[in-house]
């Protein structure tokens with residue numbers, strides 16, 4: 001299939017490009033590059049050709065000829081969403097719907113959307129299924145709900161949206177995120193030999209390995225159209241609902257010499273368990289092949305190979321909110337999160353402008 005994958009310079013997308021190529025698809029990547037600097041290690045065998053573009057600047061012609069779009073390019077976490085909720089709605093809701101409308105006009109028949117289990121919000125003790133009531137707690141999660149609503153209304157015989165409600169991802173990716181719970185705890189375990197939590201760790205959180213998300217995406221793309229047409233899938237595994245304290249324990253046991261200190265507060269709003277029966281029974285060939293214990297061992301191996309230190313662990317490129325704030329504060333992106341005019345260095349100016357060179361001589 002000819003696929004346009006957006007967000008291919010992000011945490012999941014950096015791996016997804018290679019995975020889709022290995023499946024024999026013809027892939028083009030697209031990303032505006034907010035987190036390009038967050039490269040932790042060289043971990044991809046092949047990467048697709050790439051367009052450097054904001055999804056809000058795309059035209060219909062850009063989308064001609066594709067069979068499917070896999071759409072990952074959004075502001076990808078709750079704190080970034082709260083930094084400026086308006087811009088989150090502009091990119092994550094309006095931007096995505098405009099992209100889908102253009103895709104439909106351009107004749108792209110499949111649209112795989114990266115939604116999130118955070119649409120369920122705080123739950124009771126039961127496991128949320130795809131038909132459970134939604135209860136989004138943040139601008140980020142609310143946008144996911146709005147996109148699902150509006151894309152559903154666009155589905156017809158020529159256009160098949162599919163909604164992947166992903167659990168929280170974990171595991172190594174060359175473009176690493178340390179603002180995700182497992183990766184963050186593993187980073188602390190390695191750099192400080194201690195996991196110290198303020199919370200008591202009782203909230204439940206569904207988790208999924210980043211490569212199992214990539215697998216779910218290619219299974220959805222390769223599935224017969226009637227199986228995925230206008231369908232919602234929770235992406236994860238019933239055995240991968242964890243209490244945060246159990247995740248911390250698994251990591252503390254994996255990282256040699258790591259001490260675990262649990263706190264006593266329990267004010268984490270995100271607390272939910274999710275049922276993953278549908279994806280494992282209805283999406284052909286899909287099953288999660290990894291778990292947190294494996295992910296923790298993989299992280300330990302990578303940190304040890306690259307000698308991860310505190311500075312690298314805390315680098316802004318690995319934390320979505322820090323990087324967006326840095327780009328705003330240094331004027332590299334404007335308040336609408338568009339890149340500012342080209343910022344030339346003094347050396348560039350000299351090379352580009354012979355008069356400067358003459359003057360200097």
Ligand SMILES: NC(=O)c1ccc[n+]([C@@H]2O[C@H](COP(=O)([O-])OP(=O)(O)OC[C@H]3O[C@@H](n4cnc5c(N)ncnc54)[C@H](O)[C@@H]3O)[C@@H](O)[C@H]2O)c1
Pocket residue numbers: 006007008009010011012013030031032033034035036053054055056071072073074075076077091095114115116117165166167168169170177180320
């Ligand atoms: N990582 C998770 O745990 C998780 C869980 C559920 C859903 N998701 C969803 O999966 C997708 C990818 O997540 P991720 O963790 O790889 O995020 P990420 O932040 O690492 O990657 C997102 C990429 O999108 C790009 N982007 C953002 N706005 C853009 C725009 N306007 N135009 C072009 N590119 C833009 C960024 O530069 C970035 O490279 C997101 O939609 C996210 O909401 C992720």
